[in-house]
Amino acid sequence: MSTNxxxxxxxFDREVASVSDAESLRALxxxxxxxxxxxxTDVRKQMGAxxxxxxxxxxxxxxxxxxxxxxxxxxxxAEIANRERDATIARETVDITLxxxxxxLGHRHPITILRQNIEDIFVRMGYSVEDGPEIETTFFNxxxxxxxxxxxxRESQDTMYVSEDLALRSQTSTVQIHAMQRRQPxxxxxxxxxxxxxxxxxxxxxxxxxxxxxxxxxxxxTLADLRGTCEEFVRQLFGADAPVRFRAxxxxxxxxxxxxxxxxxxxxxxxxxxxxxxxxxxxxxxxMVHPHVLRTVGIDPERFSGFAFGFGIDRLAARQFDLDxxxxxxxxxxxxxxQF
Ligand code: DAH
Numbered sequence: 351m352s353t354n355x356x357x358x359x360x361x362f363d364r365e366v367a368s369v370s371d372a373e374s375l376r377a378l379x380x381x382x383x384x385x386x387x388x389x390x391t392d393v394r395k396q397m398g399a400x401x402x403x404x405x406x407x408x409x410x411x412x413x414x415x416x417x418x419x420x421x422x423x424x425x426x427x428a429e430i431a432n433r434e435r436d437a438t439i440a441r442e443t444v445d446i447t448l449x450x451x452x453x454x455l456g457h458r459h460p461i462t463i464l465r466q467n468i469e470d471i472f473v474r475m476g477y478s479v480e481d482g483p484e485i486e487t488t489f490f491n492x493x494x495x496x497x498x499x500x501x502x503x504r505e506s507q508d509t510m511y512v513s514e515d516l517a518l519r520s521q522t523s524t525v526q527i528h529a530m531q532r533r534q535p536x537x538x539x540x541x542x543x544x545x546x547x548x549x550x551x552x553x554x555x556x557x558x559x560x561x562x563x564x565x566x567x568x569x570x571x572t573l574a575d576l577r578g579t580c581e582e583f584v585r586q587l588f589g590a591d592a593p594v595r596f597r598a599x600x601x602x603x604x605x606x607x608x609x610x611x612x613x614x615x616x617x618x619x620x621x622x623x624x625x626x627x628x629x630x631x632x633x634x635x636x637x638m639v640h641p642h643v644l645r646t647v648g649i650d651p652e653r654f655s656g657f658a659f660g661f662g663i664d665r666l667a668a669r670q671f672d673l674d675x676x677x678x679x680x681x682x683x684x685x686x687x688x689q690f
Pocket of ligand 1: 520521522523563564601603604634635636658659661
């Protein structure tokens with residue numbers, strides 16, 4: 351029985367050429383080298399039947415066949431491993447030139463931005479920042495501020511009462527009293543915070559809004575100090591081209607009292623819809639602390655004097671951020687808030 355080694359070589363070469371993956375490679379290895387029925391194993395089994403004079407040649411041819419098959423299988427195995435590694439690398443490659451996925455970042459609220467600017471300006475002028483409760487007794491909200499019984503500001507139409515004697519504070523002026531009770535003059539504080547009033551929301555009103563209170567009590571404080579401080583504040587906040595105007599006014603806790611306005615940022619003083627034709631926009635009230643108020647907290651008005659002011663932070667925000675409606679500040683609309 352003769353074995354056609356040449357055709358076995360050819361057959362193997364054909365079969366190995368069609369191997370495409372590890373699976374078919376394993377099948378091919380079994381088919382050729384399998385211990386029981388592999389084609390190469392079959393040939394070896396024929397060895398015993400070969401005539402002794404042919405045996406050496408047969409053995410040589412057999413070895414060549416076996417090496418050929420093993421080498422072919424190893425080569426294809428290496429090729430498949432390479433291809434798989436290349437595919438893995440291609441699949442897992444990170445394209446470092448792709449832009450990253452940006453995580454959405456939070457923003458400071460415009461009121462917070464402005465409040466921090468205001469605090470910075472006053473801290474540079476030697477003021478400290480005070481905090482006070484948002485729910486107050488009528489003593490702090492009214493009595494201590496020289497707002498007498500029967501004053502319209504006490505009416506429940508204006509003030510949000512929590513109980514007979516407790517109300518959501520309607521002004522940050524309450525913190526003046528806390529500050530003066532806690533500390534003796536000389537005293538320079540500002541107190542930014544929320545206040546509450548029964549207002550119907552419109553472009554310039556909201557039932558909850560922000561004020562910043564200021565208080566400076568020492569020996570020899572005058573109205574000129576008040577004026578200089580407020581002008582400097584506005585200059586630092588809005589720049590040199592933002593004139594301020596003072597006019598006489600009345601508040602029970604100051605004497606004399608005044609209101610101050612900044613020049614309208616839209617029309618620059620000529621009069622327009624935003625400033626209702628006056629050319630000026632109101633920032634808040636101020637004045638020299640009333641002797642009654644000083645006496646209430648145990649400060650001698652013969653020795654000490656002081657000024658106080660209260661600005662609407664929302665009104666300042668309107669100027670700072672060019673808002674034509676302060677309700678935008680409280681609507682929690684991300685399209686608005688994300689601009690800051
Ligand atoms: N508290 C006043 C208001 O809410 C504003 C104000 C006026 C504050 C005069 C002051 C002041 O400190 O002296 O309308």
